[in-house]
Amino acid sequence: MSPLRIKQDHNRFREIVRGKIKQNLRKYVQKGEMLGKKGKDVITIPVPSIEIPHFQFGSRSRGGVGQGPGEPGDSLGQEEQQGEGAGKAGEGEGQHTLEVDLSLDELAEILGEELALPRIENRGKKNLTTPKVKYSGVHTTGPESLRHFKRTYKQALKRSIANGTYNPQSPLVVPTREDKRYRTWRLDPQPQSAAVVIYMMDVSGSMGDEQKEIVRIESFWIDTWLRANYKGLETRYIIHDAVAREVDRETFFHTRESGGTMISSAYKLCNEIMSADYNVSSWNIYPFHFSDGDNWSADDTHACVKLLREQIVPKANQFAYGQVESPYGSGQFIKDLREAFGKTETVALSEIANKDAIYQSIKDFLGKGV
C-alpha cells in the first residue's frame, strides 16, 4: 500500500476545494465542520466536502425513525439537520467556538500557491542548486564511518538481554553485524535566488496605534512568509519619521515613536543601502514601504518621486507601497505615486482600509503574475 497514492488523491481534492482546478465542482463544496475539544475550548474543525449530485430525496420532506425518550411534539434539538443549518443560529449557549481553520503548514502551503515574489530573476552566483545533505534516518547497513554508536549499542544490549547472555556484573556487550546501525542521509536540492527585501515603515505621530498595528501585521506576514519560502533571503529594516534609520527586525516590529514625516529620508537611506550592499546584477531587490500617506510637504513628495524614478524603481524588481487608512492624514501620498507611477508595472500600490484588508493587500503585492 503506497501512501503516495492517497496523497495524490488528497492533493487533488484540496486543489478542487481551493478552486484551483475543476471549477464545475466548486458549487458542490460544502463547508462541513466537526466539533472538537482542545483543553477547555470547543473548537470547530472545518472539513470541507464535495457532494456529487444524485437523484436523491429532498431532506426536509423526509423525516425518519429515531430511538430514545420523549413525547410526541418534543423537539429533537439541533441534531439531524442534514446540512440545513445555514442561516440558523445555533442554540448551544455559552459555548465559544474557536476556529482552527488551517494548520500553519496548510497556511504556508496555500500562501505558497497564491503568492510569489513577483518577477524574481536568476541573478547572482548564489543562484545555484546546492544539494544539501540531511541525515534523516537510521539503517541496518552503511559505511562504518557513519555507524550510530548509541543505536548500535542499544540494539546489542537488547539482544544480549533477550538471549540471556547479559551479565550485569560484567556488563560487556559485543555488537554483532545485525546489531549495527548506521546513519542514512538524503540529498535535498535547494535552488536559491539571491534576493533582498527592504522594509520601510512610517512610525510618525500621525500614525495611530491601529494604523501601526495594521502595518506591522502586514509586514510581519510578508516577512514570515518570505522567510519561510525563500531560503537565504536577506532582509533590511528601516523606520522613519522625519529622519530615517536602519534597525534590526526586533526593533522594527516593536518600536514606538512619533514625530513628523519625511518620506524622502527613508527612500534616501534605502537607496544608500541598495547602492552599498546590493549590486543590481546579482540581487533581486524588493523594497516595501508602509505609511499613512501623510507626508510633510509637497516638496518632499516631489523629492520622493524623483528618488524613486531615478534610483529605486529602476534597480528594484518591484517597489511596493502600502498605505493604511488614517483618520488624520490626507492620504495624499498614494495619489501622487499613482499619478507618477500608475502605469509602471514594477510599482505595486495598495490601500489598506482595515485589518480585514490585509490579506488582499498582501495578495496585491505578492499575487502571482501581478
Added chain:
Amino acid sequence: MASAETARLLPPHLADLRKEIEGYARGYGLDFFETVFEVVGFDEMNMVAAYGGFPNRYPHWRWGMDYEQLSKGYEYGLSKIYELVINNNPSYAYLLEANMDVDQKLVMAHVFGHVDFFKNNFSFAHTNRKMIDEMANHATRVRRIIDRIGIEPVETFIDRALSLENLIDQHRPHFRNISEREKSDERAAEEKRGIEVRGLKNDREYMNQFINPQAFLDEQRKKLEGERAKSKKFPEKPERDVLLFLLENAPLEQWEADVLSVIREEAYYFAPQGQTKIMNEGWASYWHSKIMTEKALRDSEIIDYADHHSGTMATRPGSLNPYKLGIELWRHIEERWNKGQFGKEWDECDDFRARRAWDKKLGAGRQKIFEVRKHCNDITFIDEFLSPEFAIQQKLFVYNFNEKGARWEIMTREFQAVKNKLLQQLTNFGQPMIEVVDGNFDNRGELLLAHRHDGVDLRPDYAQDTLANLAAMWRRPVALETKGEGKKLLLRFDGKEHSEKKVE
C-alpha cells in the same frame, strides 16, 4: 490463503488471541471464510478506509476527501476506526496497531460475525469474492486510460458516472453482464408466433384468390410488420439498471464505456452492504457481545469492554443507530423463538398478560437467527420481525420537520407509523426508484426516465445537475418524469438549458 501465512502477518500475541476467538466463533456455529488480519497504523487505517477497504482503487479525488475527514477526525480525537473488513475470499480485516488487547479481541469477534454474514446471506451470493483483485484490475484499467486520455477528461467522466451510480437495479439479486440480457417473455412468444395476415372478409372460398391475391397479402404483411416495429418500445420494459442501458445504448467512446462498467460493477458489489446494514452490523455486534461476555473477556477487561461496546450502541435522538437496532432485533428474535412466541396461536392472542408470560420453552432461537441471517435483507428483516412489543421496548418514534416551529420534532410513537416509516426509508434501499422508460422519446432520440414517486420529492437542484450529467453521456436531450409538491413534472435538459413543465 493458508493459516500459516495469516499467522505470519500477526505478531505472536495477536495470533494467539485470534486463534482463541476464532475457536469460540466456530464453536457457536459461525461459518466464515478464511480471514486474514493485518495490523496497521492509524494513518494506514485511514488510508485503507478511504479506499473503502481496498488497498488499490482507481485514482479519484473523493478517496482523498474521505481520507482528510478520517484523518482530521482521528487527529482531534473525535473518531477512530476500530474495524474494517472486506467481503472477499479470503476475507481481509484490519486491526489498529495502537488498540488494547481487549479491543483487538472485540474487533476480531465482530469481524468473524461480518464474514459469516458475507458468506451466508443471500444478498451477497452474487458478489465477486475476488474483489480485491478485481478492484486492482479496475485501478489498472483506469490508470491506463488516464495515461492515454489525460486526467482531466477521465476524472470528469468518473464524476459524471458517480453521479449516476445509484441508478442500478437495487433489487436484482445478481449482477447481469451485458450479454445476458433476457428478452421479455411476451415479446419472445409473439415473435415466435409470427404475423398472421387475415386479408379481407370473404365467405366464398373460390373467390379467395381474387379478393385476397398474394400480392395484396404480402403488402398487408409488410404494413403490419412496419407497424409493429414502430410500436416496439425501447426499452421494451422500463429498465431499472440505467447504467446498463447507457452501456448498451449510449454513444460512448470505448474508454468511457470501460470506465462506466467499472463504476457499475463496483456499485453492484457494494449494494448488498447497503441493503443489509442493520442486519449485518447487528449480527456482528450480537456475536462480539456473545463471544466476549460468555468466553473471551478477562476480569480486568470488563470496564474497557463495556465502555467501548456501549459507545458503539449509543443512540442520538435524531438518528437511528443500525448497530443498536440490529443487535436488539436479533436478540428479540432469538428470545421469541426460544419462548415460542410465534405462529397462529401467538398472533391471535390479545391478552397482554398472557403474551407477556408466554414461554413454551422451545429453545429454537439460535436456529432461527441463523436461518434469518441467510434469507433476509433489511427490508424483510424489519417487515417480518419488528413487533409492537419491540417498538415499545426500544422507544422507537417517527420524527419529522415541523415547518412552523422550524425544528425536528417527534411526531408519533404509534407502531404502524413507525414500521411504515422505517420500511419506506428502506424501500429501494433509501434510493428513489428511477427507470428508463423511453430511449427514443418523442421519436427524437431523447432519453426519458421516470421517477416512481412514492410520496417523497426529489431534491430539485441535484435532480437538474444529475440530468445534465446524464445528458453528457446520452449526447441528446434527456428528461425525467417526476412529481413536485403533488404535481406531475417533466424536467428536461437539452444540453444547454433546463426546463420544467407540468404534465398531465
